[in-house]
Amino acid sequence: MNDVLKLQAVRCAFGHRRVLDGVDLTLGAGQRVALLGANGAGKSTLLRAICGRVPVTGRALLDGHRAGTAGARALLGVIPQRLSLFRELTVRENLVAFGGFQGLSSSTASERATGLLAWIGLEDRSGDHVAKLSGGMQRRLSIACGVIHAPRLLLADEPTVGVDAASRRQIERLLADQRAAGTTILEATHDLATIDDRYDAVAILARGRIATFGSTSTLLRRCGDLPHDTRITLASTAPTLASVPGFRLEGNVLRGAIGDVAGELEALLARLRASGTGVQDVQVQPPGIEQIIAHLTHAEDRPWQPS
Amino acid sequence: MATILILLATSTRGLLRDRPAVALTFALPLLFFTVFAAVFGSLDQAVPKALDVDLEVADSGTFSAAFVESLREDPMLRVTPVANSAATAERLASGKTDAYVRVPGGFDARIEDGQTAVLEVLTDGSNPLVGPAVSGALLGVLLTTGADFSDDLAPTGGEPFRIDLSDGIGRGDSQPSTAFFAAGLGVLFLMISLTNRAGMILEDRENGTLERLLSTRVTLPTYLLGRALFPFCSVWSRSRRCSGGPHSCSTCRFTNISAAMP
Numbered sequence: 001m002n003d004v005l006k007l008q009a010v011r012c013a014f015g016h017r018r019v020l021d022g023v024d025l026t027l028g029a030g031q032r033v034a035l036l037g038a039n040g041a042g043k044s045t046l047l048r049a050i051c052g053r054v055p056v057t058g059r060a061l062l063d064g065h066r067a068g069t070a071g072a073r074a075l076l077g078v079i080p081q082r083l084s085l086f087r088e089l090t091v092r093e094n095l096v097a098f099g100g101f102q103g104l105s106s107s108t109a110s111e112r113a114t115g116l117l118a119w120i121g122l123e124d125r126s127g128d129h130v131a132k133l134s135g136g137m138q139r140r141l142s143i144a145c146g147v148i149h150a151p152r153l154l155l156a157d158e159p160t161v162g163v164d165a166a167s168r169r170q171i172e173r174l175l176a177d178q179r180a181a182g183t184t185i186l187e188a189t190h191d192l193a194t195i196d197d198r199y200d201a202v203a204i205l206a207r208g209r210i211a212t213f214g215s216t217s218t219l220l221r222r223c224g225d226l227p228h229d230t231r232i233t234l235a236s237t238a239p240t241l242a243s244v245p246g247f248r249l250e251g252n253v254l255r256g257a258i259g260d261v262a263g264e265l266e267a268l269l270a271r272l273r274a275s276g277t278g279v280q281d282v283q284v285q286p287p288g289i290e291q292i293i294a295h296l297t298h299a300e301d302r303p304w305q306p307s
Numbered sequence: 308m309a310t311i312l313i314l315l316a317t318s319t320r321g322l323l324r325d326r327p328a329v330a331l332t333f334a335l336p337l338l339f340f341t342v343f344a345a346v347f348g349s350l351d352q353a354v355p356k357a358l359d360v361d362l363e364v365a366d367s368g369t370f371s372a373a374f375v376e377s378l379r380e381d382p383m384l385r386v387t388p389v390a391n392s393a394a395t396a397e398r399l400a401s402g403k404t405d406a407y408v409r410v411p412g413g414f415d416a417r418i419e420d421g422q423t424a425v426l427e428v429l430t431d432g433s434n435p436l437v438g439p440a441v442s443g444a445l446l447g448v449l450l451t452t453g454a455d456f457s458d459d460l461a462p463t464g465g466e467p468f469r470i471d472l473s474d475g476i477g478r479g480d481s482q483p484s485t486a487f488f489a490a491g492l493g494v495l496f497l498m499i500s501l502t503n504r505a506g507m508i509l510e511d512r513e514n515g516t517l518e519r520l521l522s523t524r525v526t527l528p529t530y531l532l533g534r535a536l537f538p539f540c541s542v543w544s545r546s547r548r549c550s551g552g553p554h555s556c557s558t559c560r561f562t563n564i565s566a567a568m569p
Contacts, residue, residue: 078522
């Protein structure tokens with residue numbers, strides 16, 4: 001498999017603050033990889049480094065072309081987190097304009113725009129100004145603008161953020177189509193709930209480097225045992241339950257952490273029923289992204305200091 | 308008061324940390340002042356020391372002859388006799404003359420009949436000083452000449468003379484007066500357009516469009532050139548329309564001198 005993206009020891013610093021500290025990452029053709037990391041982990045900076053928009057040391061190659069060069073940018077498609085469209089232009093005009101920016105002739109761009117309008121389901125809105133479209137429609141248009149030149153590598157920065165469930169499904173379909181067409185996709189996200197088998201692999205960025213890289217199933221299996229914060233609101237105070245391991249009683253709320261939600265929670269509720277204690281409410285909070293990343297990278301619970 | 312000071316300090320810090328905003332705030336006005344000074348600094352040259360006048364005399368009366376003689380002797384005027392107005396439009400447009408004066412046939416007869424005698428005058432309307440200056444000079448000469456014919460002048464008590472003044476605009480590049488309004492309008496349009504483009508660049512940066520464009524094949528110099536070129540093209544296009552180019556507006560009285568000819 002040809003390497004579409006190859007990053008070796010990529011480092012980037014803003015002043016004394018080192019944001020990327022030796023990133024190694026290789027993506028093959030047609031792979032869809034989630035780039036996971038907490039807010040401020042450097043995901044956006046890494047995407048900008050691949051675009052050649054920030055100065056880096058190390059090697060960043062796109063199909064053999066150094067990042068930022070004309071050859072590399074011709075292979076690259078970008079779907080930014082912000083919509084970044086020309087709001088005063090129509091849907092079709094935006095597509096043709098972005099085709100032109102990618103070096104397509106106006107006739108080719110127009111031809112592809114027609115196909116893309118059908119693909120994103122906006123044929124009947126092609127003459128509308130972007131400002132008149134819903135957020136989900138604008139997001140779909142943004143994706144189409146990013147792929148009008150059929151890039152080999154597509155960088156997507158949280159492409160489903162801020163859209164409803166229906167739009168999210170449509171966007172997922174568009175990205176799946178791109179992957180099926182052989183486009184390599186690197187998708188930045190901080191939402192673990194979106195990670196599933198749609199991705200070939202997950203790369204976790206922590207402390208300026210790829211801390212974990214593996215298949216989605218492996219990652220999810222390793223996260224399965226993480227403690228879930230659990231709050232059980234009782235109908236009345238039941239002091240004897242204070243002896244439940246890992247739980248403490250705060251007023252009439254029993255609070256603690258459980259790993260195996262299906263098994264342990266059921267056993268605990270059965271015990272409460274047996275003791276005659278009524279349960280008003282049960283809340284189970286899944287682990288946050290920071291906990292998961294700390295767990296997966298065996299990080300200590302302290303803030304990262306640049307080396 | 309403290310709140311106002313905090314807001315002021317915040318705004319100042321924000322401005323100083325935003326290089327494009329600093330450039331817009333301080334550098335752009337300097338640029339505009341420079342452009343204005345270059346364009347309007349030569350305004351004093353627009354006031355001619357003596358007025359060039361093309362004179363057509365279609366009347367052979369005694370008063371007309373005396374009037375023409377007096378015009379030639381007037382130090383404020385440089386008179387060039389012309390047979391008709393055929394070449395005058397081009398001379399006026401190119402800045403070779405400031406005004407065209409026609410003494411119509413029957414000029415003397417009207418004086419003798421006690422009616423108002425009318426002089427037909429076309430001036431370079433791009434210079435606001437030429438019209439009043441020519442009118443004043445002509446009227447002065449008419450009245451001076453008329454003093455010798457006081458018995459014949461408007462016995463009914465009406466005004467003895469009237470000057471019908473029309474204006475056109477020249478397009479001679481070498482004449483500062485000709486370019487006066489066009490340049491002023493051009494600079495005004497340029498200022499507005501440049502400010503608008505600068506705002507657009509900032510907006511592109513704020514909403515992420517700039518970042519996205521620079522991830523395509525578009526480079527920063529290309530982007531800046533593309534954004535900045537628009538106002539210059541726009542001003543050039545407008546100046547072409549107003550300077551009698553091939554696409555000039557045929558209905559505009561300022562560009563259609565022939566239509567304004569008497």
